[in-house]
Amino acid sequence: MRILMFGSTGQVAREIERRAPVVSLSREDVDLTDPADCAEAVRAEAPDVVINAAAYTAVDQAESDEITAARVNGEAPGAMARACADLGIPFIHISTDYVFDGTGDVPFSPDAPTGPLGAYGRTKLAGEEAVRAAGGPHAIIRTSWVVSAHGKNFVKTMLKLGAERDRLTIVADQVGGPTPAADIAELCLAAASQLIEAPEKSGTYHLSGGPDVSWADFAREIFAQSGITCEVVDIPTSDFPTPAKRPANSRMDNSATEATFGLPRPDWRVGLAAILAELQAEEG
């Protein structure tokens, strides 16, 4: 299976590169602000499958830079997907819980109505719609709260802040599933190989780690597992103002993912232990 991947420095891209031989394109190779370049890269490589692991992920920054976010998260995936459809090859794309409005307290199913609260979610939703409209075989994998030993994420932020402070205030009224990038990489690769054989598996799927937790409880588990002494104080979202509004309910129903691709919902506490072990090994 010859895989072309957009992204190489990101959390998910790095975990894919660890697991499979891929031709990966960094920002220097192809900039996603140029959708026509993305399509040309697909045509030039003519692979068996394309995975898009690149995105504009700065949620607050997107509020004041929606034009760039829309190009990277909306137009570029659309151009990639159309190039794939022309070649008749599957396109694997990653999306987010932030396409939902976060109301209620039951897990969102893949066909639940969307209603993004901010620019990042709006642009990611536009990407999903463009991928579906391209009409080729595809998997849109929505995930949430991605963590790994590399890049920017909540685990790394907590390890840094927890070492500096003995008390942190963390929002407790946003609930979702932290998801190790390693598990997303596994699903992307499973979907890639299975869609080549079975394009009828095309659709939108959810992968989020379980059990669902608040950011505050997630922080507590990070400190418990890493042996850091830092008190976590629950606060409401209203006490942590940010440019972008975030969904209160990020719970996602993973059942279709397990039924279709055979991958069960991962336990993020196990993934967290692996991430902390990797970070410790790097420190030497």
Ligand SMILES: NC(=O)C1=CN([C@@H]2O[C@H](COP(=O)(O)OP(=O)(O)OC[C@H]3O[C@@H](n4cnc5c(N)ncnc54)[C@H](OP(=O)(O)O)[C@@H]3O)[C@@H](O)[C@H]2O)C=CC1
């Ligand atoms: N992070 C999270 O919590 C979540 C992420 N997702 C989705 O998962 C996917 C992977 O996310 P994750 O691995 O965390 O992403 P990261 O933020 O770790 O990495 C983003 C990647 O996109 C690349 N990129 C950004 N802008 C451009 C551009 N203009 N041209 C080329 N490359 C660009 C970055 O390159 P460079 O290093 O050069 O900037 C980097 O490789 C994305 O689709 C994201 O929307 C979904 C839910 C949660």
Ligand SMILES: Cc1cn([C@H]2C[C@H](O)[C@@H](COP(=O)(O)OP(=O)(O)O[C@H]3O[C@@H](C)C(=O)[C@@H](O)[C@H]3O)O2)c(=O)[nH]c1=O
């Ligand atoms: C650092 C800090 C954060 N928080 C809150 C803010 C926010 O609600 C929550 C998480 O902060 P982050 O900045 O990591 O959140 P954010 O960047 O919004 O994370 C999101 O990224 C995008 C790309 C996605 O697709 C989402 O699934 C989600 O992972 O923690 C506190 O309450 N106290 C703190 O000290």
Ligand SMILES: [Mg+2]
């Ligand atoms: Mg962030």
